[in-house]
Amino acid sequence: MNALHEPIELPGGLVLPNRIMKAAMSEALADARHAPDERLVRLYDRWSHGSYGLLITGNVMVDRAQLGEPGNVVIEDDRDLAPLSRWVESTHDAGVPIWAQLNHPGRQSNPLAIGHTPVAPSAVPMSLPGSPTPRALTGTEIESIIERFATAAAVCEVAGFDGVQIHGAHGYLVTQFLSPLTNLREDEWGGDSRRRMRFLLEVIRRIRARVSPGFAVSVKLNSADFQRGGFSEDDSREVVRALAGEAIDLIEISGGNYESPAMSGSAAASTRAREAYFLDYARTVRKAAGQVPLAVTGGFRSQEAMAQAVKSGDCDVVGLARPTVTMPDAADAILSGRIGVLPTHELRTGMRSLISRFVDVKALDGVLNISWNTDQLHRLGAGLDPDPDRGRLVTTLAMLKRNGTATLRPTRGIR
16 A cells, blocks of 8 residues: 555544645635635535545634734634534535644734734844834733633634644744744743743643543644744754643644745745655654654655655655645545646746845745735635636736735745
């Protein structure tokens, strides 16, 4: 049996039927009340027939006053239990487990979406043009956010989700607590690596205290943020060792943030060619992770590379994100042998020499590609097929319509 076909039982008892998961992408398909609507049901119904072993939602926010972008689903209480349950049923009807990715954007809150100053561990702005300086959280506010994560997870279990994933990557709030660049605190929430990781560990423990043992709890973690003086691979390995002592079911490895977007498709050609951007790092933390399975997302395109990664034991689960927006049944295509290499699509900013005088063109490429993929998700949510020929002009216009000029500052969902 091909290694990708093998089921895997997670520590809490959930069995994934195979080793390919649809990784989180920010759909921005909530209704005006930030509840999931029929577009998300259609989108996930489409993915549920794609032979994935697990589907992970994108960017479910825990505070409607702190949004990563317009259109985020928000869970603060059980007011939207019915539409949340319909979302779950769209995958359960096909027998596919689904996890909700819980997130707080921190300083990456979209100004257009929230209309006020974002919050963060410390008052450190993003190093991108126009980024506001966030307000440092008080100790009481930090405790409140931890409780918000726990409440959202408890509601997810009642709604029927099989688990949750805490978004601890890509520059969002958990990452901001972990990084010495963004966490300058000297209290119990910062000052050294142990205290910087306390926020994440408290979120996990509070969630675990509110859900049943069989409900999966996982973490998406950066291998590094690829910024000088920031969250390093050594820091990440220390967090993995700490996570191994908690009751979690999966650690998904990714990397980068919007100031250094290793995760958004703007990686160098040599990096894309070797696939699996973060697999080398994953090998170094296998022992540290103990009995917790590892997933790696970012760059996988060929059946050969995916199967070898699992067969060698470098990771237990392969995450696919961007390929699933143009090929919703990407897992089936790989598992059935119908295709050996998944197609890719990448836009590049025009007039690069001129624009590079004013902005980081690679970061702008990342924003453009994120928006292109969001457009495809919206097409799928509308019941349409993907449009691989969609160009950069129409993509840019759609991006500005959805999010305003704030979109030009890369603070949005992950691919």
